[in-house]
Amino acid sequence: MQINATIQINGKQKYPEGHEDQQELLTVGKFYERNGVFYVVYKEAGNAASDLGEVTTFITIKDESVVLNRKGAIDLTQEFRKGVLNNSIYTTCYGKIWLSVMPNKVEYDLTVQGGRISLEYDLFVDDKLVSHNGLLVNVKEDIP
Numbered sequence: 001m002q003i004n005a006t007i008q009i010n011g012k013q014k015y016p017e018g019h020e021d022q023q024e025l026l027t028v029g030k031f032y033e034r035n036g037v038f039y040v041v042y043k044e045a046g047n048a049a050s051d052l053g054e055v056t057t058f059i060t061i062k063d064e065s066v067v068l069n070r071k072g073a074i075d076l077t078q079e080f081r082k083g084v085l086n087n088s089i090y091t092t093c094y095g096k097i098w099l100s101v102m103p104n105k106v107e108y109d110l111t112v113q114g115g116r117i118s119l120e121y122d123l124f125v126d127d128k129l130v131s132h133n134g135l136l137v138n139v140k141e142d143i144p
Contacts, residue, residue, distance in 0.1 A: 004142040005031040005114055007042050013123075013131040031114060031139050037062040038110045040117075040139055059117065059137065061108050066117055080119050082106045100124040114139040 009025040029042025040059040053073035060067040065081040075091040080103040090097040105120035117137040123130045 001112070002030050002032040003113070005029055005040070006140045006142055007031075007040060008138040008140075010134075010136045012134040014133075015131050016129060028142070031141070033110075033112050038108075040137065061110060061117065064106065066106055066108065066119060080106050080121060098126050100127065110139070113141045 005028065007025075007027050007029045009023075009027075011023045013021045015021075025044070027042050027044065029040060031038070031040050033039070038061040040057075040061075042057055044055045044057065055070050055072040055074055058069040058071070060069070065079055068076070068078045068080070070076045073093065076088060076099070078088050078099070078101055079086045080101060082103050082105065085100055085102050087098065087100045090099050101121045101123055103119060103121040105118065107119075108117045109115045110117070116139070117135075119133075119135040121133050121135075123133050
């Protein structure tokens, strides 16, 4: 059964030169489980600063992996499996970038009412380390 959910996303980046960034997104979306696989779906609207249009994000959680698939103004598929390097192409209207992620933490605690996904990983662009990242996704069922 698909439920309406509030989705809170917290991202942190630590850069090799020493500075850090954080982002937070609070949005609504859908959450459901089918045949032992959990799905989170939400949309992000573009903003004037980025000139990007709407993006739909699909997160699939199964078998100790988390797959992030973004479609729309950008196109990206990344798989987070602890200790396994994943290569992908990040496509925008401005061009393509080769990205790689090396996860060192992939954890989730989900039930049909929601839960959390926690990732820690290194991000590489063209095989060069860009940042150490943390991503925490909290999914909570909207109660009417």
